[in-house]
Amino acid sequence: MFLLPKGNPLFENLAVTKLKLPDVLLKLSTGGFTGYSSFVFQTSTVILVFEAGKLVSALLEDRNGKRQNGFEALSALAELMVSSGSGTMNVYKLSKDLTMCIHALLEGETLYKAQELKLIDINSLLGKVKNDRMNGCLRIYTEEHSAMIFYKEGNPLGFFHDGSGDIESSSSESQKIAGLPGAKIDLFATQSVEEIMGINLLEVANIQKIWDATVALHQSEIDRTNKERQERDIKAATLRLAELEEQVKVIVGEYVGKVGRGIVDKELSENGGNSCLIDEAGFAKFLSGVERAAKLLISGTNIKAMMEKLTSTITIAKSDS
Amino acid sequence: MEKFFELLTQMNPFDLVQVIFWGMAGAISFYFSIGNARVWTSISIGFFLIFLSQAYGINPWGHYQKLTAFHYIVGTVAIMMITHGFLEYYVFCRTFEISGNKLIVYLSTLGILAASGAFLLINPNPSPNTIRNIRMVENAIWVFLCVMNIELVRKIYLAIKDSDISKGFIAFGLVFFFIFLWKGSELYLQIFQWDQDWQDIIALMTDESTDFDQYPARIQFSQEVRRYAGLLSGISVGGTFTYIYRLLK
Incomplete structure (x- = not known):
């Protein structure tokens, strides 16, 4: 960079x-x-x-x-x-x-980019700058340090390195960086100040407009992402509830018989759908309804076992979600 | 009390056994109605009322004609209650809806019985012929509602056949079959005027003759069917409720 x-x-x-x-x-x-x-x-x-x-x-x-x-x-x-x-x-x-x-x-224009200093003939390069009477800049840099040598019509104008606020005449910092391992150079042709x-x-x-538009765009992106996430979450929750409903139907059917599924459907519809399974009050009402219907069909012992199984299934589902 | 024991000694032993079985069945069904779901209340109260309707033979005040008529009306209310209960059970099997409460069932039954009693009180004393007519109406209702209940029980069984209680409904089917034979044979005798009530009526009150002697075999057969099916009905009701009680325990 x-x-x-x-x-x-x-x-x-x-x-x-x-x-x-x-x-x-x-x-x-x-x-x-x-x-x-x-x-x-x-x-x-x-x-x-x-x-x-x-x-x-x-x-x-x-x-x-x-x-x-x-x-x-x-x-x-x-x-x-x-x-x-x-x-x-x-x-x-x-x-x-x-x-x-x-x-x-x-x-300006980049002539050479990221050339390994040890792999190039620096004297020949500087000779070319001088002979072509270039206006340009030679940048010598490592990952952490950088120095520049500005040329005007092929002659060095001065040096710029870390900590200097103006063009300087000392080349020591540039030489120091050039001696560091992994040093590279870029050569740029610059336009004259007049040009x-x-x-x-x-x-x-209009910076304010650019900024506002960017913020608005970003906000709409965030909103869109949030909406997508919400939709994903709702879809996942719906899927989890459908799986839970099926588990409940299997349990009730196992004890009550084929009418068990109908009993579950009826109780779910009376308690606001399958979301009542993960709502404490709703689930209590649902269980009470299923128990009331099961009393007409199965023994007290089986009702007790079915209630325990339903409660434990719902508890596990709640702790997983 | 002396009158009660005197009646017991005068009763046909077979009829006495039948009343005793109906007493046990009534007690079991009434007990069953207390501890179980609301839908069972109508059914079990109905079977309990059969005992009340059959108990006229041991009622010390049974010679009062209005009371005798009341016994038969109770019998009619009994089969209507039972049918209502099975209809509700069938509706439950199709819709899973359970409504109402036990107290209303008890109070409604009492209300219907009270209204029937009031009907008898405000009307003239029923003659033996009127009492026989009431009994015939009761038997007709029983016969047709028994057929309907057998069909209801079959449908209920098909809907819940993989649940604990399903075999109990097969037992109820058997109960209604016995009751159908019992009440059906009685109705048959009444329709052809071969019943004992008619024989008593024409012996004392009318100049009408009877063809009773022309069909001794079928009359004998019908009377035997009535006696044994009546006994089996009582036994099967008691047994069925005991069986269901165990299934639901």
Whole structure:
């Protein structure tokens, strides 16, 4: 995933689930913030770049490297914030120059992606950057650290690494990361500052509407899921009751004979259906009715045994549900 | 009391045994009605009433004609109660509905008997001929309701034949068969005026003749059937209730 050097942290590891996107953007915008904000989710990372309170760039990159920009990225961010249930937000302050470099980087083109540093000829690559007079950025990174070297017309402009708020001239941090095991590089061609659009995304996108629509959609999804679960539960309960009713009919039939099923049907219909079997008062009335009818057909000893069997069956069914 | 014992000594021993068996059957059926479900109340009260109807022979005041007529009316109420009970049992077998309560059955029976008594009280003293007519009506009702009850019992048995009590209904079928023979033979004798009551009436009160002597064999046969079927009826009712009592215990 896209990992930028951390810059000067204003906030780190804020739980996204407690945040509302319109509030966050409003706060950064009205505060005239310059820098970037990253939203890290399990499946994606979103980077928002601010310049003097203007949201100049929004980029989403998922685990597979697939990217979305601008309005799409904001919509996806709103959806992730509402539905992911996890994720953290970080806000890093940067200088205006560095911010514009990051902006240019995000708007630029990826030339090389996730190349193992030890497998490539770095001198030849740097020679190509110089010879082609590239505007670009070389990102050196591991799982936890990242540093960047910006180039303008093939010449190094400066370095950006964790903790720096501006473009720096020291290459020591970049060299340090390059020496770490598993270090990789990306090479990006950036657009010149003059070419990149200076649109404030907050002015062209109605963040509040995007957020409200996303929340409403998510709520309807939750409602639909709940309804489906309720229907599943009702269906399962109906099935359990039908099985219990059949068990009761078998028991009564075993003692009373074939008319037993009819007696059970009649008592169930008089006590509001088979749901009375799991209702204490309803079951007592049901049992009393069955006993009254059974007195006309079977011996007291068998009635007692049948009542005990019915009670124990219902007790077991109740404890299982 | 002396009058009662005098009546006992005057009675035909066979009739005395029959009354004793009906007494036992009545006691058993009445006891059965107390401890069992409501539907049994009508049936058992009905069989108990048969004993009351048969007890006129040992009633010290049986020479009062209104009382004799009352005995026969009680007999008619008895078979109606029994039939009502079996009808209710049949309805239960088809719908599983049980309604009413025992007290209402007891009070209704008393009410019907009281109304019958009142009917006799407000009317003239019944002649021997009237008493014989009442007895003939009783026998006719018994015969036709016995046939109906045999059919009801058969249907009840088919509906509940795999339950504990089903064989009890076969026994009831036997009971109604004996009663049918008993009451049927009596009715037969009455219809052809070969019964003892008619012989007594024409001997004392009318100038009518009788063909009694022309058919001695069939009259003798009918009288024997009446005697033995009557005895077997009493025994079978007592036995049936005892058997059902054991089945339901």
